[in-house]
Amino acid sequence: MAKPKRVRNRALRVIDKIKQAQHAQAKAKATPPKQPTKQVVRKPFFPYTPSSTILLIGEGNFSFAHSIATRLGTASNIVATAYDSELVARQKYIDVDDHIQAFEKL
Numbered sequence: 001m002a003k004p005k006r007v008r009n010r011a012l013r014v015i016d017k018i019k020q021a022q023h024a025q026a027k028a029k030a031t032p033p034k035q036p037t038k039q040v041v042r043k044p045f046f047p048y049t050p051s052s053t054i055l056l057i058g059e060g061n062f063s064f065a066h067s068i069a070t071r072l073g074t075a076s077n078i079v080a081t082a083y084d085s086e087l088v089a090r091q092k093y094i095d096v097d098d099h100i101q102a103f104e105k106l
Helices: 002-030 063-072 086-092 096-105
Strands: 054-059 078-082
Touching: 054 063, 063 078, 063 096, 086 096
Parallel strands: 054 078
Antiparallel strands: none
């Protein structure tokens, strides 16, 4: 009597696997293909306007101050400070004079 139970259990497992496979196939057919998502092109966020008052603390070579002033078209409302003295900044950063001069021209 043990053999018929084993055969029956095996048959039930095979039937379950077949049903699972059929269910997976049916689900795959029923699921619509994903539509490609449209990429949203966003304008870069820039929080400053020419009338903004901007304080920059701890500038290294003043390239950030220069880039903000260039983007705004003016450096009139920007104050930039550095931790290093002018002499140390010139020793550390080769391009510090270029950035300061360009910043002051704006």
